[in-house]
Amino acid sequence: MKTYVPRQGDIEKKWLIIDAEGKVLGRVATEAAKILRGKHKAQYTPHLDCGDHVVIINAAKARVTGRKAEAKKYYRHSGYMGGLKEITYEKLMAKHPTRAMTFAIKGMLPHNKLGRQLARRMRVYAGAEHPHEAQNPEMHTF
Numbered sequence: 001m002k003t004y005v006p007r008q009g010d011i012e013k014k015w016l017i018i019d020a021e022g023k024v025l026g027r028v029a030t031e032a033a034k035i036l037r038g039k040h041k042a043q044y045t046p047h048l049d050c051g052d053h054v055v056i057i058n059a060a061k062a063r064v065t066g067r068k069a070e071a072k073k074y075y076r077h078s079g080y081m082g083g084l085k086e087i088t089y090e091k092l093m094a095k096h097p098t099r100a101m102t103f104a105i106k107g108m109l110p111h112n113k114l115g116r117q118l119a120r121r122m123r124v125y126a127g128a129e130h131p132h133e134a135q136n137p138e139m140h141t142f
Contacts, residue, residue: 004043005045006043006045006048006050008048008049010043011038011043011048011049011050013051013052013053013121014052014053014138015052015053015055015132015135015136015137015138016035016052016053016054016055016137016138016139016140017055017056017057017130017137017138017139017140018031018032018035018054018055018056018057018140018142019057019058019128019139020056020057020058020059020061020062020101021057021058021061021062022061022062022063023062023063024062024063024064024065025062025063025064025100025101025104026104027142028056028062028101029101029104029105029107029108030108031140031142032054032056032105032122033105033108033109035051035052035054035140036051036052036054036105036109036118036119036121036122037050037051037109037118038050038051038052047114049114049117049118051118051121052121053121053122053123053135053137054121054122054123055123055125055130055132055137056101056122056123056124056125057125057127057128057129057130058125058126058127058128059097059098059100059101059124059125059126060093060097060098060126060127062100062101064089068089069088069089069090070088070089070090071088071089072088072089073086073087073088073089074086074087074088074089074092074100074103097126098124098125098126101124102122102124105119105122105124106119
């Protein structure tokens with residue numbers, strides 16, 4: 001008996017919508033990462049892109065627990081000496097409401113070529129509108 005390994009052409013990709021309104025940021029991110037990776041499918045294979053497309057709406061209305069709004073910090077570096085910049089979650093959400101969700105999901109994907117390929121299948125929108133009605137997306141509840 002041989003082990004079944006699906007080929008890239010055998011995998012069907014669906015479009016799923018996740019509504020983040022009132023839900024905790026990390027919980028939404030873990031569910032989205034699981035769907036992008038394909039772990040919800042029986043034919044999951046770690047080295048293949050088995051996942052579905054994910055559209056996250058109302059990302060600006062996701063919440064964080066505790067004092068994370070004031071205390072959580074995001075860092076970036078310019079590459080120059082002393083070029084480390086930081087911004088709090090509150091300021092990041094005021095300036096770029098989708099970026100915190102994007103960072104959370106990308107951090108849960110593999111940090112290699114496969115992870116970058118999976119991240120391209122994720123779309124995050126601050127409001128309830130999205131331009132993907134032609135793909136017939138299904139609502140995903142968890």
